[in-house]
Amino acid sequence: MKTIRWGILGCGKIARKFAADLALVSGSELTAVASRDYATAAAFAAEFPSKHILGSYEALVSHPEVDVIYIATPHGFHHEHAILCMKHGKHVLCEKAFALNTRQVKEMIEVAKEEKVFLMEALWSKFLPHYKKLMEFIREGKLGELKNVLINFGFATPVPTPARMYDPKLGGGSLLDIGIYNIFFAMSVLGKPDTIEASMTAASTGVDEQCSMVFKYKKGAIAQLLSSFSTNLATEADISGTQGRIRLKTRFYEPSTTFAYYPGRVDSETIIPIEKSIGWGYSYEIAHVNDCLRAGLVESPVMTWKDSVELMEVMDEVRRKAGIVYEVD
């Protein structure tokens, strides 16, 4: 089996979890870590051993031993960093939100096509066992005709608050950071909405501290979604149809969630066992990228470019309705 040689671009919080899980995936190697300054990359490599320690992103994208780069910078930089990697012939796994708007996502995809390199949005939940089980339940008709989706995701931002959460230049706001999971799950089961209503409460920087959305479907379904940086919410998802309901308990997007099935009335709970995931849960998407690269693919058959474009189109429309604006719009 060909070893896939990974580079990490940006040594922040999520990069740490990713690096820990990368070590669990056979046939992968953490070949290089890169930070804007060498000392940060060196501290990172002390925790997560890497063959090469690099003090600039440019050094990483030009490194001859690196096959694929995991982009772990704030979303305001994803477009710039993904294109930088791909123009240097590197394959890319880029954190969510993939970019700030649909125009940027489409430009990234065009570069992937031109350069013939792999590009995927790191929407890790799509690769997790509980997500697969959810889709299996729906396919098998265990919920009957889907009628509604009710999802909330919220936490009171920590102090000191990371700049990326509220800075519009970095893509701040609850929608692109956590509301994206609400939308992703709603779209997974109901598809792209026919109409969207949205409203937000603004932080002092103008980005959404909270964002509330209602998606309506001609087939008679409705989704009600809330993201919040103001309060600690249950962070649960209810997916309901004429024959039953599924509740993904705290935290619905993570492998640690509990999968509860209510085939009848509200008090008839059955807990469905889910395969226990290893590590933080990022190993599934990593193994998938490895497989895609070994197969010579430029696009994932699971998290497709169409999936990323449609997700961003919906977020653009939510922002338009709620009045959330970024400079790049």
Ligand SMILES: NC(=O)c1ccc[n+]([C@@H]2O[C@H](COP(=O)([O-])OP(=O)(O)OC[C@H]3O[C@@H](n4cnc5c(N)ncnc54)[C@H](OP(=O)(O)O)[C@@H]3O)[C@@H](O)[C@H]2O)c1
């Ligand atoms: N999939 C998930 O479960 C998950 C979870 C959390 C976050 N995320 C996503 O991952 C991305 C990063 O989130 P994070 O929580 O890891 O952020 P973070 O801790 O702030 O790390 C981001 C890193 O980006 C680099 N960076 C480059 N320019 C920067 C700038 N102007 N300001 C701040 N950082 C800059 C820095 O690395 P250097 O200093 O090393 O250059 C920084 O450590 C976001 O897009 C977020 O949505 C995904």
